[in-house]
Amino acid sequence: MILAVRRHRPAAWQVFGPSAAARSADALLLTAFEVLSDADAADGPVSGEASTALLDALIQLAVGEGLDLAFEGRSEVTPQECLEMVSGKTASLFACACRLGALYGGAAPQTTDEWAAFGHDLGMAFQLVDDLLGIWGDASVTGKPVFNDLRNRKMSVPVVAALSSETPAGGELIRRYARPDTEPADLARLVERAGGAGPPIEPRATPPHVSACTASPPCPRPSPNWRRCAT
Known part of the structure; x- marks a missing residue:
């Protein structure tokens, strides 16, 4: 069994069980809304x-x-x-965190949007770096084992790029990647050779084609219609 570790400590769900961890998360979320609605604060x-803002972030x-x-x-x-x-x-x-800081700091609406x-x-x-560290990081530094995303066949950014x-x-x-018997270390080598950690080590098999993805901003922000995705 692979131990789920976060910041050098076992994950709460593995120590206390998924149900207890989920209830604790619910309690923390409710506490956050309680703090934000505190009339004295x-x-x-x-x-x-x-x-x-917090509710929108949680739905996203x-x-x-x-x-x-x-x-x-x-x-x-x-991609x-x-x-x-x-x-x-x-x-x-x-x-959301930056928006809340700007709001409580008294920033103007435009400045608040810029902080967000x-x-x-x-x-x-942060997530792109975390995905890279999840494959090629040092567990003694990151506090979590490598290859977990590959073991679970996650479609992380390096994997999708490769x-x-x-x-x-x-x-x-x-x-x-579709075969459960492939060792994560072998997958990591293929991801690296295919360019998941940077430029591909090998040339493309076919000339690159221009797609809508390559013309899009590298960091897409949520669409104004993102709520439709949740329904």
Whole structure:
């Protein structure tokens, strides 16, 4: 059994069980809303806007996590889809944190939006680095074992980049990623050779084609219509 570790400590769900961990998470979320709605800690308008921002972030988080799980059952995920998943499950929380800080700091609406945009991009960068460390990081430094994403066949950004690289290694990765008997270390080598950690070591098997993904911003922010994804 692989031990789930976070920051050098066993994950709560593995120590106390999934049900207890989920209930604790629910309690923490409710406590967050209680703090934001505390009339003694903030004025009404700011408190209401802050609660709305947190609620929106949590819905985006749920959508992103749902995509993350759904991608595990798919053989093909586009880079743009992968970035949209990261935007929801990670960047939305960073954006919310920066927005709340700006709100309670008395920033103007435009400045608050700019802080939220900064937080979003910071969250995207954080997740991209975390995905890289999940494959090539040092467990003694990161506090969590490597290869977990590969063992679970997660469609992380490095993996999706490698799968869509159109290189010989990328083609081999497509074939072997669907096989449960492939060792994670072998998958990591294929991801690296196909360009999951940077430029591909091998040339493309076919000339690159321009797609909508390559023309899109590298860090997509949630669409104004993102709520439709949750319904």
